[in-house]
Amino acid sequence: MPELPEVETSRRGIEPHILNKKVSSVIIRQHKLRWPIPKSLPDKINDHKLTQIDRRGKYLLLNFARSGTVIIHLGMSGSLRICTPSTPVGKHDHIDFVFSNKKILRLTDPRKFGCVLWTKQAIEEHKLLSKLGPEPLTDEFDAAYLYAQSRKRSCSIKAFIMNSHVVVGVGNIYASESLFMAGINPNRKAGSISKPRCEKLVAAIKTILDAAIKQGGTTLRDFTRENGQPGYFAQQLQVYGRAGEACPECAKPIKLISQQNRSTFYCTQCQK
Numbered sequence: 501m502p503e504l505p506e507v508e509t510s511r512r513g514i515e516p517h518i519l520n521k522k523v524s525s526v527i528i529r530q531h532k533l534r535w536p537i538p539k540s541l542p543d544k545i546n547d548h549k550l551t552q553i554d555r556r557g558k559y560l561l562l563n564f565a566r567s568g569t570v571i572i573h574l575g576m577s578g579s580l581r582i583c584t585p586s587t588p589v590g591k592h593d594h595i596d597f598v599f600s601n602k603k604i605l606r607l608t609d610p611r612k613f614g615c616v617l618w619t620k621q622a623i624e625e626h627k628l629l630s631k632l633g634p635e636p637l638t639d640e641f642d643a644a645y646l647y648a649q650s651r652k653r654s655c656s657i658k659a660f661i662m663n664s665h666v667v668v669g670v671g672n673i674y675a676s677e678s679l680f681m682a683g684i685n686p687n688r689k690a691g692s693i694s695k696p697r698c699e700k701l702v703a704a705i706k707t708i709l710d711a712a713i714k715q716g717g718t719t720l721r722d723f724t725r726e727n728g729q730p731g732y733f734a735q736q737l738q739v740y741g742r743a744g745e746a747c748p749e750c751a752k753p754i755k756l757i758s759q760q761n762r763s764t765f766y767c768t769q770c771q772k
């Protein structure tokens with residue numbers, strides 16, 4: 501599933517090709533994604549210049565100055581790439597944004613859980629985005645914030661950091677990896693984590709996500725491949741997916757448990 505690092509990598513990958521270019525047409529082959537692609541979308545953006553490409557959480561935001569914003573979510577299996585008019589169209593290529601320089605931004609999404617929406621609203625007020633917590637890589641997300649937010653919360657610390665109202669972009673893999681790096685047992689109640697440990701956890705989340713984005717930047721460099729979608733990268737993972745293997749710190753076998761129906765991997769010795 502595309503997570504925050506993949507979305508950010510996609511943003512950086514497509515930007516040089518289409519920023520400040522005008523849309524010359526929009527080809528919608530499949531309206532039925534998670535929510536239908538608005539039929540009026542081509543009328544809204546044809547002949548308008550794409551002035552900014554932002555990201556908020558896992559939403560990619562194509563901003564057209566003075567007209568509005570296209571909100572794209574990649575769902576479970578979506579990906580974006582840059583094509584040319586001669587690139588063959590695949591069965592899961594649902595929408596093309598054709599730009600004046602003949603470059604095409606193409607959304608491929610086999611499972612159709614993604615979305616392409618249009619809004620004229622101030623983006624931070626849109627219903628999909630208004631309740632999102634801070635971006636993990638900004639200064640707004642710090643130990644004081646995490647500590648204050650987590651007081652009196654009885655859910656597990658893992659569920660807490662995966663809650664997008666608390667902080668965006670900490671997916672299941674990143675949650676396990678961050679808690680390992682911070683030495684925190686994922687079962688601990690969020691409200692019981694001390695301030696110094698919140699500091700460690702915040703630093704770990706930032707380090708892990710930053711490394712993933714940097715790695716994405718190197719392995720996902722080519723957004724213009726003709727054949728298929730960019731392959732999402734497999735990060736160097738310390739505990740995730742390594743049940744029974746030796747902990748990289750203490751060699752004790754990594755434990756696998758289920759929390760909120762999601763797999764959690766951790767070391768019972770290193771994480772307290």
Ligand SMILES: [Zn+2]
Binds near residue numbers: 747749750769770771
């Ligand atoms: Zn260990």
